[in-house]
Amino acid sequence: MGLLVIGASAAGLSAATNARRIDPSLPVTVLEKSEAVSLGLCGLPYFVEGRVPAWAHLLAKPRAYFDGMGIRIRTCATVTAIQHARRRVTLAGGEEVAYEKLIYAAGAIAAPGPADAFSLSTLDGAMRLRRRLEESRPGRAWIAGGGYIGLEAAEALRARGWSVAIHHAGSYLLDREDPWLTGRLVAQLERHRVTVRLGERLEAVPAGDLLLWAGGLRPNCGLAVEAGVEIGRSGAIVVDEAMATNLPSLFAAGDCVETTHRVTGRPVWVPLGTTANKTGRVAGANAAGRRERFTGIAGTSIVRVCGLGAAATGLSEAQARREGFDAVSAVIDATDRAPYFRARPVSVQLVADRRSRRVLGGAVLGEYGVEGRVNVIATAVSARMDVEEFAGLDLAYAPPFAPVWDPLLVAARQLLKLLH
């Protein structure tokens, strides 16, 4: 009885630990279909590259941590059905596990590629790819998909000496409708001798070449759907601010749920580790009887592309227009520090709404300090700050850290000119 959690990755384990923290008397069981518990999938590209020597380094917490919290974790436990009316799940093999409350945190799954394709969406896939890289001499690699996994994989393969081509079916990299950002990323990839083809689906690769399948991620909702859980237009599970689904005592969290975008107020599906951790915590708290709420995302993401930090948050100009804003954007190129402290180029894009003058989003590219600058934009977006306020922000300056006019402020002033 007690709380049952399906999935022992970021969301499920955040839920389990937070529930136990709030109610130490609550029995908590976690069912995980694989052998890995608390595995940080975000590190797989760096495991493949070799920077992470062994996959055990990717475990966010050791198994003993969960044992110590009194959480029972069963690995290799595949749920085949949820009979929520009876408050039971069925495992492969027929065993039934009873519960009072259920948290569904089954994550996302990648559409399977061709039979011989490699994948980075599971530990098994990453181990298979790493063995291949270690066993053969560098050759030609083809990556199907220009999302963050595809771009991180390109960096890892280049680091191992492979020649790399990315084919992306869509028009924009990183799932962001932003020609400027895509253009800059293509230039960066090509500078590192990665070929990029946009709007092209990869059908087959020459014999002997390596094919990495890095697209087609979707929420893993099958069992929840069969149990009667409501699914949104994005294909992910609909939850309220408490991470409760339409069924009583059934919560969901992580890469299988929709969240609310703070700029548009609309449901979106953005599977990311940060959100999985946060929604998991909130689901666990509410399942344990404490009221907590998850108030949505700003759409912040960051990825390293052959040494360049690329980050975005909020809406791009094109997205903002489609959402009905009178969007305008400014892009500036600057340097990130004083010249005598290894100054490097940094580019900032800032998007605003002409009517309300609100900051709607932006993007940052550079080698240093990219996460800090995009986080300032994300904070301003969440606070519904207008461009004038943003341009007046009192940001830190000293020669080792930033120029006296931070590139963020230069971009904001540029944007103010367009708003006048």
Added chain:
Amino acid sequence: MGLLVIGASAAGLSAATNARRIDPSLPVTVLEKSEAVSLGLCGLPYFVEGRVPAWAHLLAKPRAYFDGMGIRIRTCATVTAIQHARRRVTLAGGEEVAYEKLIYAAGAIAAPGPADAFSLSTLDGAMRLRRRLEESRPGRAWIAGGGYIGLEAAEALRARGWSVAIHHAGSYLLDREDPWLTGRLVAQLERHRVTVRLGERLEAVPAGDLLLWAGGLRPNCGLAVEAGVEIGRSGAIVVDEAMATNLPSLFAAGDCVETTHRVTGRPVWVPLGTTANKTGRVAGANAAGRRERFTGIAGTSIVRVCGLGAAATGLSEAQARREGFDAVSAVIDATDRAPYFRARPVSVQLVADRRSRRVLGGAVLGEYGVEGRVNVIATAVSARMDVEEFAGLDLAYAPPFAPVWDPLLVAARQLLKLLH
């Protein structure tokens, strides 16, 4: 006639260029008592260290830039009196210069130390110190003052092999009433074999030792006071949001003016390059007939202390209490990135008001990403964000840049516990 600016440093030149940009027909003259135009004083410690080879590298803009903008700059032009009723200033030597509008940007000056003391508050002082360091073998150096110049000087002198002792008359380093921050900075300095004495005034040093005077900065208001300009309780010039003084057609900007602290709403005197640039721009715009306003500071500052970034913004807990807030603070120690990307320790302090739950300020210490994290706090402070909103911020995560729970969010959650 036209616009006259006193001072060719950050504020004065920002004012002059912005005024010309807005009204290209406006005659603009800048009077500067030294020979240096557009010198970035913030770089002087790095000039002394030797990282900046020649002082010319510290010029923010070449002289030709201002010539190209049609700004007349007169160096070695010392103003001895402002006769504002007649709209004239008198120069040393007797010459009078007429104007219609005046911007007073005379900066700050350091109280003179003992006759043989060195100083970093002027270019001449820095050049004299560098010569001494280059001509003699490393010995013992004593620094009077634990503000940011004193701490930067300590790093520069250690880098040149000197043994260093800092004596600071006050109880807190960096002018921030914060025992935690001071304690951490003392530990960092001592780890780099810099002796720190708090609450001790330096009276004399042994013969042959080097004495660096790094305290007693005050606004350079003498001429303005004689002309009838109103001075605030801080000792600096009182200005409104347009940087106008109490006298018509007389503006002031930079290190000689008071600004409004955004948390307390009260006037403060915080001489920093960022604020000098911003207030200069605003003064220039208003002098040229366009309405712009400067809305105050959050009290953000950053300094490198023997390799450690130390930044603060808003109010410390002790300052907040004195301002009447029911202040509470949380401090957390974390790491700044994934372990396989050179993770280093980072510490975050976050201060809030129990009644309103508003974020009032904070501080960040670390080797990497300190400016970005303090800027997020500064943005939240300016937006009057509450701690719950702050804890829900959608901050960027990928292994090369941050941990999945950013230290800022860990600190905010810690603070939430204290608020419940």
